[in-house]
Amino acid sequence: MSGTTTVTRKRAPGKTLLEPTGKEATGRYQAPKLEIPVTPERDHIEGPVKAALTLVEYGDYQCPYCGAAYPEVKKVQKELGSELRFVFRNFPLTNIHEHAMNAAETAEAASAQGKFWPMHDFLYEHQATLGDSNVALAYARKLSLDTQKFEREITQHVYQKRIKDDFMGGVRSGVNGTPTFYVNGVRHDGDAVAKALVGALNQAKKVNSLENRE
Amino acid sequence: MVQASKRGRIRKLENKRPARNRRQQPLKSKKIGKKVDSVLGPGNLAPNFSLNSTPDQKVSLNDFRGQPVILAFYPADWSPVCTDQLSLYAVVMPEFKKFNAELLAISVDNIWSHLAFAKDRKLNFPVLADFEPKGVVSRKYGAFKEKIGESARALFVIDDKGIIRWSHLSPDGINPGADGILSALENLNKTQATEKS
Structure with missing residues (x-):
């Protein structure tokens, strides 16, 4: 994990476009850190489990900003390849x-x-149809899932506790809306593009290599 | 900046104790204290206020004596949906309730804007209008941006006796999230537990 990243305060236009700014609170600002470490047994990880760079997203499938960030994450993954694990x-x-x-x-x-990522991608690619459970069900069939089990687990809310745990872990890490990203354990307050x-991840890579040299 | 006359009024509310002695805990850095100046720090008595939550209902801070209160000053209604601070608090509300805490959100928008905003975002706590005279309460807490005439994004956790136990001023454009509030409420519980024992 990288050390503390101190960023000089700047606006995050994607998130706060409509908010007026004043001039009062200048100075150094430390972004919150990820309180729940990435664990391969529990987390959904795309990319090499032991990659040097970690990008964690706290997301909501119905949030349009998350929908807009989805292809951006794909671009990041393409650019950084096996250096990156996305959670x-x-x-x-x-x-x-x-x-x-x-x-x-x-x-x-x-x-x-075993089909988290295909379904994750599908949901973001079909945000407009989220209210219609048949759409996801048809896709589950296409993925050759056991659709009876799949449907039963959804209607019985089997995973609701896990989802709520994710949520509270996010709250304690300073998630302040969706999507919120963490770059090597530090909240990314810049744009979700x-x-x-990639800039923040490359910066984290530099910090990593400096720490290794010491 | 709190104007001299207003400061006097606050002092009156606070049993006329001089400003210096009011602070039980010193500010972490004098520099920051000077620069930000504004937000009232821990140890201060929270200035009372009475603001409209609906066109014909007022909410006073003193109504909530005996339980922790979270004050969330924010710049304006209608900032973008998903990253909205107050929408997040509405979802985190059950966690605040575990501490028996009440949340009051305050901005200078008028009550009709607040009502539409609270309905749209399904807010489950009072949203108060610091509208007339504009920003008076925000100023009392040092949470007013004079240049643009809006409340700053400032948070306060007030204990059951009306003393500010934690305050936080967010940098521009940075939504503070809820973790600071939850930590402050936890600390409040711990302190009260030690005081009792």
């Missing part, structure tokens, strides 16, 4: 997104049968 954790904002919990449960039910994420 997805659930952060459904259930009061404003009525289908977010169900979608998270859908991905977890697919995960139980590929360029900014």
